[in-house]
Amino acid sequence: MGPVVAHQAISIDGFCAAPNQSFDNPFGDDGMRLVNWMFDNDDRPADKAAVADLTTQSGAHIMGRNMFGPGRGPWDESWTGWWGDEPPYHSPVFVLTHHPRADVVMQGGTTFTFVTDGIESAMKQARAVAGDGRIQISGGPGTVNQFLAAGLIDELNLHIVPITLGAGERLFTGVDNLKLEPVTVVAGSPLVTHIKYRVLH
Amino acid sequence: MGPVVAHQAISIDGFCAAPNQSFDNPFGDDGMRLVNWMFDNDDRPADKAAVADLTTQSGAHIMGRNMFGPGRGPWDESWTGWWGDEPPYHSPVFVLTHHPRADVVMQGGTTFTFVTDGIESAMKQARAVAGDGRIQISGGPGTVNQFLAAGLIDELNLHIVPITLGAGERLFTGVDNLKLEPVTVVAGSPLVTHIKYRVLH
Numbered sequence: 119m120g121p122v123v124a125h126q127a128i129s130i131d132g133f134c135a136a137p138n139q140s141f142d143n144p145f146g147d148d149g150m151r152l153v154n155w156m157f158d159n160d161d162r163p164a165d166k167a168a169v170a171d172l173t174t175q176s177g178a179h180i181m182g183r184n185m186f187g188p189g190r191g192p193w194d195e196s197w198t199g200w201w202g203d204e205p206p207y208h209s210p211v212f213v214l215t216h217h218p219r220a221d222v223v224m225q226g227g228t229t230f231t232f233v234t235d236g237i238e239s240a241m242k243q244a245r246a247v248a249g250d251g252r253i254q255i256s257g258g259p260g261t262v263n264q265f266l267a268a269g270l271i272d273e274l275n276l277h278i279v280p281i282t283l284g285a286g287e288r289l290f291t292g293v294d295n296l297k298l299e300p301v302t303v304v305a306g307s308p309l310v311t312h313i314k315y316r317v318l319h
Numbered sequence: 320m321g322p323v324v325a326h327q328a329i330s331i332d333g334f335c336a337a338p339n340q341s342f343d344n345p346f347g348d349d350g351m352r353l354v355n356w357m358f359d360n361d362d363r364p365a366d367k368a369a370v371a372d373l374t375t376q377s378g379a380h381i382m383g384r385n386m387f388g389p390g391r392g393p394w395d396e397s398w399t400g401w402w403g404d405e406p407p408y409h410s411p412v413f414v415l416t417h418h419p420r421a422d423v424v425m426q427g428g429t430t431f432t433f434v435t436d437g438i439e440s441a442m443k444q445a446r447a448v449a450g451d452g453r454i455q456i457s458g459g460p461g462t463v464n465q466f467l468a469a470g471l472i473d474e475l476n477l478h479i480v481p482i483t484l485g486a487g488e489r490l491f492t493g494v495d496n497l498k499l500e501p502v503t504v505v506a507g508s509p510l511v512t513h514i515k516y517r518v519l520h
Contacts, residue, residue, distance in 0.1 A: 130477075130491065130497070130499060130516075131333065131489075131490075131491035131494070131497075132332065132333040132489075132491075276331075278514075280498065280499035280500060280501060280516055281496075281497065281498050281499070282491050282494050282495060282496065282497040284494075284495040284496075288332075288333075289332075290331065290332035290333075290483050293332070293483050293485075294483060294485040295482075295483065295485075296331070296332075296482065296483040297481065297482050298331060298481035298482070299481060299509045300481060300506060300509065300512055302506070303504060303505070303506035303512050304504070305501060305503070305504035308500045308501065311501055311504050311514060313479075313512060315331075315481055
């Protein structure tokens with residue numbers, strides 16, 4: 119059975135999303151500083167390898183509504199995600215929401231399915247389509263926290279960015295008594311350190 | 320000039336001290352889980368090396384009162400620290416406090432001097448005795464945060480322990496716009512990962 123994995127870029131003070139996310143500012147105030155390492159990394163091979171791991175084809179993805187878009191409340195059905203006509207997932211993506219919506223089929227194999235009955239249901243649906251493949255909990259941090267607290271993640275990849283944000287959304291809120299074990303520790307570059315943890319159940 | 324360094328063991332959710340520190344419980348509830356890696360490490364050479372770095376002779380130390388002892392308010396002068404007659408510092412130690420107290424001379428070269436006029440004064444006094452030697456900001460996290468916020472630390476060593484504590488005292492509270500650069504990243508053992516950061520000023 120493929121593992122359930124999550125990747126999160128995290129500031130040294132523990133934030134994975136900056137405040138004031140909006141359409142014009144999808145990573146929040148200064149939030150791009152958390153993901154700069156993902157771009158223009160030909161001369162940073164360890165960072166490039168981390169991006170390759172993060173973007174490896176998964177059998178299914180699960181994400182929170184706030185990662186799918188900036189809207190709240192009932193759907194604006196013209197919104198089909200941040201990623202244009204061909205999102206980078208190329209697999210079924212289950213979006214956690216309180217508001218029902220019909221599936222949205224995109225180009226390149228990505229279908230967004232909206233799950234209104236909770237994380238266990240999302241996981242069950244994801245496993246049904248992923249089979250023995252990997253399932254990725256794509257984010258944001260609140261969603262990763264829910265799956266961590268429920269013991270549903272096998273592998274947590276932290277990309278530790280050596281800056282303080284001072285505010286935003288914390289990873290690990292409500293995730294008590296978690297025990298991890300480092301699997302690989304990689305000095306990526308001055309921009310980021312990559313640690314792959316196994317979640318001990 | 321020797322650098323100003325700090326070492327902090329930190330849980331994956333950002334706490335460097337557990338709640339409810341007391342005489343019987345100097346690391347707080349379950350706080351020993353943050354420092355287990357420091358002991359019985361003959362078969363964990365990277366962790367042993369990190370302890371050696373941490374305990375390298377410094378020219379002077381600075382610590383907060385809560386690290387010196389569990390008492391608050393006016394001094395109980397029978398209290399001379401957690402460490403017995405011969406503390407492991409072997410150098411002058413400046414203790415930040417609001418309550419004046421005469422120097423306490425211990426065996427083995429440790430003298431505790433109590434500083435009531437703030438962190439800059441403590442740093443000035445420490446530099447006067449350390450000369451070109453290293454100055455260590457010994458803790459706890461609140462004290463390290465004050466020195467980080469004031470731009471007075473050159474090197475921050477984090478010993479990242481892969482557990483969540485869920486409560487306690489956070490590193491980086493009030494330390495906004497900090498930028499660090501990883502100098503060494505060491506996969507210590509299943510218990511801990513060691514990252515030495517340079518503080519970018």
